[in-house]
Amino acid sequence: MRARPSADTELGLMACSAIFRPADLTFLLHAAVDRMTVDLDRAAVEMGLNDVRDWLVLAALDDGQQRTQLELSRIVCVDKTTLISVLDRLEQHKLIVRTVDPADRRVRIPQITPAGRRTYAKFATARDAAEARALDGVDPEQRTLLLNLLARIADRQNAAQPAT
Amino acid sequence: MRARPSADTELGLMACSAIFRPADLTFLLHAAVDRMTVDLDRAAVEMGLNDVRDWLVLAALDDGQQRTQLELSRIVCVDKTTLISVLDRLEQHKLIVRTVDPADRRVRIPQITPAGRRTYAKFATARDAAEARALDGVDPEQRTLLLNLLARIADRQNAAQPAT
DNA sequence: CTCGGATCGTCTTGACTCGGACGATCCGAG
DNA sequence: CTCGGATCGTCCGAGTCAAGACGATCCGAG
Structure with a gap:
């Protein structure tokens, strides 16, 4: 499992909101991510995965498309060298x-096994449950608004001019 | 500056939304955080800071309260050992x-200098600008809703029972 | 006062990440 | 066919992070 701050500092996160202005977008985003990650990491280890990234890789492979490791690394946003260790573990x-690939012996085509598919499905339901818990009591209209706004922030071009 | 994935993988993030279901809360949160971090990291290096964490520490010290390093580490959610290197750099x-602390010679009380205050103020305006850019065109009502929902997700108790 | 346990900051160590280098392989030019 | 450049996966080295060990210091019991 990827190292995460200990429980001490984890709780401290919440103390921040008392000290910093409570409506700090960046801070809240970090806190929300941390919160979700705690859940998802726990779900991952419960089913023998190491990491959320393990699941990302499985998810990308689940559609059965043939992808090289390089394509895969771009899709799941993991450095190609780091991906190697993930694949090593999953393969193990x-x-x-x-x-x-018989057509190009340089490339490796990672493929998900039936066992991998089962693990992926289990994790997916755990993830859905975690997200449902996180949004419990929020009406659907607000949910979609939240997701839209997040997508909007994320999609924003890296247009801030690169330092004059 | 903290190592970040190269531009290649950075862009790949967006590719994810095409492959995974587009409304994945966790994915969008990660993407939004990454987006904000890019801006803030750039702002940090422009004014000689290393990291967003450098600014977090300055922010926590800016109120002039006397805090030990341990308290500080909890407030900014940085491991106490990691905090040492941050403080070393800021002190340098x-x-x-x-x-x-004359009353307890075990503890060190980090205190912000006038120069530190100036740097912090500059960074704060840069941060405000970045957040304003991120939320450009979103009406105030939706902004507060977004922040409230994020706070709600973040504040959620770690109540998911710790694995039976 | 003395002494054992608790608490502070620092150091050490092991794990992880990523940029760059490397061997294997492909492909197009000649 | 041969050969040079491009592209794949893997390995190596430098850097970062955090858990645990450690010395210095405090404090309460006796």
């Missing part, structure tokens, strides 16, 4: 296999 | 000084 747990 | 740049 028999959740994926690395096949060689 | 003369933005803070470490004083010894």
Whole structure:
């Protein structure tokens, strides 16, 4: 499991909102991510995965498309060198296999196994449950607004001119 | 500056939304955080800071309260060992000084210097500008709703029972 | 006062990440 | 066919982070 701040500092997060202005967008985003990550990491370890990234990789492989490791690394936003260790672990747990593309023997085609599919499905339901818990009591209209606003922030171009 | 994924993988983030279901709360949160962090990190380096955490520390010290390093680490949610290097750097740049508490010679009281205050103020305006950019065109009512929902997610108790 | 346990800041160590280098392989030019 | 450049996966080295060990210091019991 990826190292995370200990419980001490974890709780401290909440203390921040008392000290910093409470409506700090960046701070709240970080806090919300941390909160979700705690849930998802726990769900991941419960089913033998290491990390949310393990699940991201499984998710990307679940559609059965043939992807090279490089494509995969771009899709899940993991450095290609880091992806290697993830794939090593998943392969060791028999959740994926690395096949060689007969048409180009340089590339490896990681493919999800039935066991990997089962693990992925279990994690997906856990994730859905976590998100439902997080949004419990928020009416659907507000949910979609939240998601839209987040998407809007995320999609914003990196247009802030690169330092004159 | 803290290492971040290269531009390649950075852009790949957006590709995710095409592959995963587009309304994935966790994914959007991550993407939004990444987006804000890019802006803030850039602002930080422009004024000689290393990191957003440098600014967090300055912000926590700006109110002039006497805090030990341990308290400080809890407030800014940084491991106490990591905080040491942050304080070392800030002290080297003369933005803070470490004083010894005369009442308890074990503890150090980091205090912000006038130069530190100036740097903090500059960063604060840069941060406000970044957040304003991120929320450009969103009407005030929706902004407060967004912040409230984020706070709600973040504040949620770690109540998911710790694995039976 | 003395002494054992608790608490502070720092140091050490092991794990992780990522940029760059490397071997294997492909492909197009000649 | 041969050969040079491009592209794949992997490995290595520098840097970062945090858990645990450690010395210095405090404080309460006796």
